[in-house]
Amino acid sequence: LYIMETEEVMESVRVSDNGDNLSRDLLGQLGMGENGSENLGDCLVEEMDLYLDDINDRLMISRMVSDSVIKGMVNAVEEEAAEKIAAKELEKTNLKESLDFLHVGSNNIDVKNEPESSKSEQFMSFSYGSVGHDKMRESLHSLRTVSTEQFLRLRKEIDGIRGSGAIRRIGSGSEMVGLGGILKETESWVGVDRTVDRLKMIMDIMCKTVDDILLSKTSLCEWQQEQEFQRELEAMVMRSALRSIEEELKERLWDQNVHCCDGQGVKWVEKFNEILSLHKQLDAILKLLPNPEAGQLVSHGSGDLDHTHRKTLSNHTPISTSRWEGNGKVDKSKTDDDGNGKVDKSKTGDTEHFDALQLKHMSNKELVDLSNNTIAKMKRDHECAVQKMTEEIFKLKAEYLKEKGSSLPHRKEKEFEVLRKKIPEVISKLDDILVDNEKFPDFSNSGESPSSLKDRLDGLLSENHQLRDSLINKENEVRCLSSRVSDAAENILQRSLAEANLQNLIGNLNAAVEDVRMEVSVTEDVFKCVFRELSSQIKCNNVESQMELIIMQGIYEIVFREATLGAEITGKCETENSDLETTIVQGLSEVILRETIKDTEQELKKLYRLCSVAKDNEVSLQKKILKLENGLISEVKEKEKFREEVVLLKKSVQEKEILAMQASAALTKEREQLELSSQELNTLRYDASQRSKELESVKSKLLKAVQEIEVDRLELSSLNPKLEQAMKELKEAEKQRQLVVALTQERQNDLLSFKAKEDEFRKQMDAIIVFVNWLLKSFANFECRVAENINANNSRLEHSRSQLSSLMKKANTLRRTGLLYKQKLERRYCDLQLAESEVDLLGDEVDSLFSLLEKIYIALDHYSSILQHYPGVR
Structure with a gap:
């Protein structure tokens, strides 16, 4: 019996601690006594310290690895953003070059060809945008795969560290010193798991937001509306530019x-x-x-x-x-x-x-x-x-x-x-x-009468007055829009304050949830340790009582034998006394065991009460979390409505800005025309210049307002992921709670609900896959149509370019002929100046000749009497 009981104790120790060293120490403890138990406790404390140091080192390594992974992800995101910015800048430069080419060569183009060119530019920009979306999708897919691989590696390393050092101390009542170390260990591992889960959650949030941006119908509709709006604006600008150029040529x-x-x-x-x-x-x-x-x-x-x-x-x-x-x-x-x-x-x-x-x-x-x-x-x-x-x-x-x-x-x-x-x-x-x-x-054929010129000046004046009236109306509209923008900014500030308050509430709730989780985990660990120690103590007490009974039986047997040898007469009495003593000892041992069992049952009842109180606290917290989630969902809906209003306001502001720019350009051109036509309109020019300055100031104000709106939009976009992150954290908390409930239900063999959920999820995934395939087919058809339209527009642009080249050649020839005429006129003017100088010299020579003629006449008068005798001279 003694050997069997010792073997049972050794097996219990092996099951509880999973080690051969502890079984040997317990055997030594049984043989050696109190000194052996003290030495064993010191050894266990030293081993636990070494084990915790090893865990801290590995945790530091895991943190370093997680930091490097996060840095790599951030660098990849930054590189992708830089590539996107470069692509957008290239698109801007291409659009600017095309606009400059059209402005330079639009002296003699008809207004009918302008919508086609604007359409071609729109489709080109749309094709660039679709290519950019495809690149972004590919890069996101690669990022997602890399991040999942990194997270899997981290999890494997952490599990390996846990498995290599998962030795826990279980002993008698004298071994309660290592409980704080065990709690610290569990807290550190909980923190590591929490950080890894948060990193994974952040990555999932980022990928989901970008996927929503790329695949949502609303973003595509908004992009198409912006492209159509740009196309109409470009057509309007081209028409106004061509009309202004034609008017300038006519007036010149x-x-x-x-x-x-x-x-x-x-x-x-x-x-x-x-x-x-x-x-x-x-x-x-x-x-x-x-x-x-x-x-x-x-x-x-x-x-x-x-x-x-x-x-x-x-x-x-x-x-x-x-x-x-x-x-x-x-x-x-x-x-x-x-x-x-x-x-x-x-x-x-x-x-x-x-x-x-x-x-x-x-x-x-x-x-x-x-x-x-x-x-x-x-x-x-x-x-x-x-x-x-x-x-x-x-x-x-x-x-x-x-x-x-x-x-x-x-x-x-x-x-x-x-x-x-x-x-x-x-x-x-x-x-x-x-x-x-x-x-x-x-x-004679091209000249006009002054009456027609007066009529033209009157028409220009009437147009100028009309432009002034339109400018006043546009200024009023701009003021209304600025007031709307200020109201929108105030609403955005209020919403930002509300979001900040909500974030603070979410943070407090998260902290409370984490505290509750920590308390629950600590209580569970304490209950486990206490239960194990109580079970070990009960087993030890049972063993000791059994040993005492065995020893007492041996002692009683020896005493009984001696009594039988000493006196056979008194043997019967002594045997009866020994039997009574054995029965008394057995009764005492049974009473002691019953009391110990009652004490353990009371302690277990107390622990069960504590667990019920913790569960009640969890249920109350879950109710609070549900209320907050409902409030957050309502606020998110309000924010989406407010975003739509901001987008509409922004579009209206952009339209008014473009109209103001067109009006300012028309005013400047009319001012130049009036300067060429007459000097009497100088006062009107001064007023127009002042109006243009006012428009520029209003334009700058509008640009500032638009920048503020964009800043607010960026702030909203930065706060929205935070809200989504908080919502997802709350959802994950609910999921963890549901997992705990599921574990309890798994113990009760409730697996049917999980299978039903899996079937529903599969059905949803099949529906999503069908919808994605339909979207891909529609996108392919749309890309084919866009390619055909782009080719047609390119042919039209080449035709217009050929026409423009011929017109530019004619204009260059006319300019050259004008320059030649100017040069000839200058040469003739120089020749006239030379002729005038020669005439002055001839006048001086004529004066000298007059003096000679006077002398000749005097000589002829002197010799007139002699010359009369000659018959040929009369």
Whole structure:
């Protein structure tokens, strides 16, 4: 019996502690006594300290690993955000380049082609957006897989650490010292599990939020609405830009016509009159040159030159007189002649009749060709006449020198020859200048009357007033929107305060739940330890009582044997006494066992009462959590409604901003047009500039308001995940509570509810998979349609680009021709300045020649009596 009882004690110790060392120590304790029990307690304390140190080291390692995992996840998210930002910036640059290209090449594009280009840009941006969504989905999938792998590794490492060091101390009443170490150990492991669960929960929240953003129908609808809104705005901007460009070109052409008609005609007429006067002065100088026999011929030649020059003027001046009636300078230049007026009048009448009948029916090109042909003919006639006259002069001079000889010094003849050469050159230059009046612009067909210009100015003024009225209306709308934005900001602040209060409540509830969990776990561990120790104590007491009974029986047997040897007579009495003593001892042992059992039952009842109180506390806390969840759900719904209102307000603010920008652009363009049209609208320009400044200030205010709205939206977006996280934490608390209930129900064999839930979940997953497949098919069809529309729009854009290139070439040629005309005019002006300087020099030489002529007349008067005797001199 003794051996059997010792074997049972050893088996109980092995089952409770799972170690051979403790069984040996207990055997030594049974054999050695109190000193052995003390040594065993010290060894267990040392082993528990070493075990806790090892656990702390491994916990530090696990924290380091979790920190590295979190850092890697954060870096991956940052890299993805940077890639998304770069992609959006590339889309912005592409859109800006396309808009710049359309603004540069939109001088002569019809308004009908503009909606197509805006549609193509919209579909391009939509394709970029779909590609960005696909990339984001792929990156999220990869992140999710990596995070799950990392969490699985962490769990395996933690389980390995637990399994390697899961040795707990169980002993007698003297071994109660290690309970605090066990509690610390459980608390540390609970904290590790909690941190891992929180990390996993955060990752799930992030992945779910991004999936909701990518896959939700509302986000797609909002994105499509924004794209349509941008498309309409771009079309409006392009139309306004094209209209403004066309109006600017028209007004520039009108201004050029007006300036040329007002200033250049008068300048040209004045220059022609000055050239005619110079021509007459040179003819007079030629007449005054000393050659009496050739004088008549020279004068005759000068008359022919005047006749030819008047022909050229008669071919050019009637056009100018017919175009510019009321200028009396040209009529005076026509009436001046030197004795040959009849012929000139008849010729000018013919040319005027020719211009009146034919030039009205001619186009601009035909008029230019006709003027070029007439000028070329006149040049040829003039050159032939000049050559004939010079040849006749030289012939007459040679005959005169042969007959009379050189009466003047050779030096004077050279000077006269130089003068005679210079004067025809100057006359030819003046004729060339007169011939250049072909470049006088023909504005008879394109000119307008001042009444039409006045009507146009009145129209511009009326448009300006309309724009002012629209600006005032838009300013009022902007003020209303700013007031709405301020109200929305106040509402957002109130909601943010409410969210902060809710977060504080959620934090307090979470802390209370965690405290309750800790208390429950501690009480469970304490109950387990106490129960184990009580069971061990009961077993030890049973063993000790049995040992005492065995020893007492042995002692009684020995005493009984000695009594039988000593006295056989008294043996019967002693045996009866020994039997009584054994019965008394057995009764005492039974009483002791009953009392110990009663004490243990009372302690177990107390522990059961404590457990019931803890469960009641849990039920009350769960009720409170349900109430708070209902309040949070209602507040979340209100926040979603408020978000929709903020989105609508933002869209309206953007529309008003764009309308204000268009109005400011129209005002600036109208201001430039009014500056070109007249100087009387300077005051209106100043008012328009002030209005534009006010619009810019209002625009800046609106931009600030929009930025504030975006900041509030970001704050809301940052608070929403926190709310969702809190909700999920509460849900997880409920799940854990349900798991505890499920464990209790599993002990009661209630597995049917779990199977039903699994079936429902499978059905939901099948429905979700079918819906996802339908969405994928619809997206594929939509992408095909978008690709077809993009190709069509690209072909239209290429066609418009070809048209724009041809128009740009024409504009460049027109600019080049304008520059060439300007250069030619500058050259002619320089030639005129040179001619004026030469005329001044000729005037000085004429003065010197007049002095010589006076001397010659004096000499002729002196020798007049001698010259009368010669028959050839009269």
